[in-house]
Amino acid sequence: xxxxxxxxxxxxxxxxxxxxxxxxxxxxxxxxxxxxxxxxxxxxxxxxxxxxxxxxxxxxxxxxxxxxxxxxxxxxxxxxxxxxxxxxxxxxxxxxxxxxxxxxxxxxxxxxxxxxxxxxxxxxxxxxxxxxxxxxxxxxxxxxxxxxxxxxxxxxxxxxxxxxxxxxxxxxxxxxxxxxxxxxxxxxxx
Numbered sequence: 001x002x003x004x005x006x007x008x009x010x011x012x013x014x015x016x017x018x019x020x021x022x023x024x025x026x027x028x029x030x031x032x033x034x035x036x037x038x039x040x041x042x043x044x045x046x047x048x049x050x051x052x053x054x055x056x057x058x059x060x061x062x063x064x065x066x067x068x069x070x071x072x073x074x075x076x077x078x079x080x081x082x083x084x085x086x087x088x089x090x091x092x093x094x095x096x097x098x099x100x101x102x103x104x105x106x107x108x109x110x111x112x113x114x115x116x117x118x119x120x121x122x123x124x125x126x127x128x129x130x131x132x133x134x135x136x137x138x139x140x141x142x143x144x145x146x147x148x149x150x151x152x153x154x155x156x157x158x159x160x161x162x163x164x165x166x167x168x169x170x171x172x173x174x175x176x177x178x179x180x181x182x183x184x185x186x187x188x189x190x
Contacts, residue, residue, distance in 0.1 A: 012050050014040045020061045024099020028058060028107035055109070062100060062113030066090045068125035076180040079129050080172040083145075088165050091149040098153050101146070118142050131181050140179045148172075 018039035022031040033054055037044040051057040069082050090097045097117075103110035122142055127134030148168070152160045163171075 011040075011042060011046065015042060015047055015050060015057075016061060019057050020096060020099045023058060023061055023107075023110070024102045027103050027105070028054075028109060031058075033057070058107075058109055059113075062110065062116075064090075064096050064100070064113075064117055066097070066117060066121055068121055071125055071129040074129060076129055076131075076177045077173060079126075079180060080169045080176045083176070084165055084169040084172065087145055087149075091145075091153065093153060098149070101149060102154060126180075129180050133184060136184070137179050141176055144172075144175065144179070 015036060019031070019036045022036050022039060026035070031054070033044050033047050036057065037047045040047070047057065051060060066086060069086060071079060071082065074082055089095055091101070092098065097114075100110050100114060104114050123135065123138040126138035126141055130137040148160065151157045152163075160168075
C-alpha cells in the first residue's frame with residue numbers, strides 16, 4: 001500500500017478557498033471551523049493547526065491583493081476601460097472579493113479588510129489619474145464600483161447582471177471621467 005504524501009500548500013489553499021466561500025455565503029458569525037473543514041475535506045484540527053482560530057482564518061482570507069493597474073498616463077476617459085477587467089476579475093462570482101463583500105455587511109472584520117485594500121491599493125492607483133483631491137475622487141469611484149458589485153452579484157439586478165462588461169465600461173466611462181476631472185462642487189461658480 002502506497003503511503004499518501006502530504007501537500008501542506010495544497011491543503012492550506014483548499015482550506016482558504018473553502019473559508020472564503022463559507023465566510024462569503026454565511027458571514028463571519030455563522031461560519032464555523034467545522035463547516036470550513038468539511039468543505040475543504042480535512043479534519044477541523046488541521047484547520048486549527050494552520051490558522052489557530054476562526055479570527056486568524058478570517059484574517060488570512062481577508063488579506064487580498066488586487067494589483068490595480070498603473071493609471072499613470074491613462075486619459076481619464078479611458079480609466080473605466082482599464083479598470084473594468086480588474087474589477088470583473090476580483091468582484092465577479094469566481095473572484096476573491098465577492099465573499100468578503102458579502103461578509104462585510106455583518107462583519108466589522110470584513111469591512112475593515114475591504115477598507116484596508118481600498119486605502120492601501122485602490123486609492124493610490126486612482127490618485128494618479130485625479131486632477132485634484134485624490135482621496136475624495138478615489139472614494140467616489142470606489143463607492144460607485146462597490147455599488148455596481150452589489151447590484152450585479154449580490155442583489156442580482158437583472159439589467160446589471162446581464163450587461164456585457166464592454167457595455168458596463170461604456171456606461172461607466174463618463175461617470176468615472178466626471179469623478180476624476182470635473183471641478184469639485186464647492187469650486188464651481190454659483
